[in-house]
Amino acid sequence: MRAALALATLATVAHAEAPLPGSEGAAWLQRMADASRQLAYEGVFVLSQGDRIQTLMVANRPSGNGKESRLVIMDGQLREVRCQHSESISLVSDGAVTQFEQRSGTRHFPDLLPGNAAALAEWYALRLSGKDRVGGHDCQRVDLVPKDRYRWGYQLCVDKKTALPLKAVVVNESGQPMMQYAFAEVRIGSLPRPAPLQPAATTIRATPGDVVDVRQLPPGFERVAAMKRPLPNQAGEVEHWVFSDGLTHVSLFLKPSERPVAAVKGNSVRGMMNLLTRQVGRYQATVVGDAPWPTVERIATGLIER
């Protein structure tokens, strides 16, 4: 009897850790993505990276086909991100002066998954890895295991009732955490209207024509944005392209360079961010992303001037 019970337990565990079939994994992805945009919620979460911890407040409510959200960094310099449908701005204040800057993306924790999240099932295997409790809510652990070396893994814990991600851990190829979000408390339900967007000081324009070609992209990646934008303390505008598989993002910055520069590799101390700057014809190209080094390297080394 005891042996049968042990076998049954083992079978349950094995079943829980086996990758979900593709369609089931896709359904989980889509449900989690929709919950983070279509639900109204408000809460405080903690972001930890190594020995650094940051506390943030987030509020979200559905609006038409989109969302309205507000993200406030509660430590250090006053900084806030407000998103409304496809528009987004950041506010930075030193106490006396508040600067507004237009942003291009509208996603932030817990809204980490793209609108068409089901498509990620091609690049990630999903595993249900047990139950947990986060921010006072029972949650289901869902692991996104990358199928190749071009993206990081994610370990999510999503609210059992709504599938809202309550915790997200970005892990490297060894399963070691590199960054972690977790709600300390969250209220899921109706909310007051977020503050309206303010006019942005920075303008971002679509690029008229490409000056370089990208000869090789990692599987599943495509260009999702291309714009010209001014950057602080820099004359003129830089060209900013973004490549993504929907979850991982890599930016390419291009600016004219009068004389060839040496190639420089950069990596964050904990390895989550990687960067490569190099000369491409008459341009200095900088590829940077929250992606494994092979992803950044593959994009950067495949650039050629048109």
Next chain:
Amino acid sequence: MNASNAPIPQAPDSAGPGESWISALFDDALDETERAALKGWIDAPDTARRWREYALIGDAMRGDARPTGDFMVRMHERLAVEPTLLAPMRPTTPRRQQAYWLAAAATVAAIAWTVLDAVPEDPGAAQLARAPAGDGPMPAAFTPETGESEYAHYLAAHQDFAHAIVLPPQDMLFTPVSMLEAHR
């Protein structure tokens, strides 16, 4: 300060009790027995001078008086070299940013080897050469003379699309690398 339960310590030169006892005396934290034991020392000229300095420090810190002479200069000099203790902590190493390029230069060879090692796994990707030296001048964005580095703005702009959280610049380490001839 409450020093009444401790034995009266002697200064290394035996000139009198240690500094903590002056403070305890100033705070009126000594009992009669301790006062009696310290009587000879209290009447000494040097003790009187240190007592006046304690009184001046207290007045200056409260803003009750503005001492003259070089006292304020000396006090500020002492305060300037005192650490600001927010919580008990172990000594820490200097901040990485200050020795950034030094550290990067020291690890060039190891990182270049790592990159080269990755080449055969993905022939379509890794195209960096073994030579650690760069092909030209360092990009302006990554030279130590630029102060507020351009790469910090790249990272901030990238976060528009990623996690909306800007990594502090000192979290990045940079290494010069060389491109293979075909990619220069």
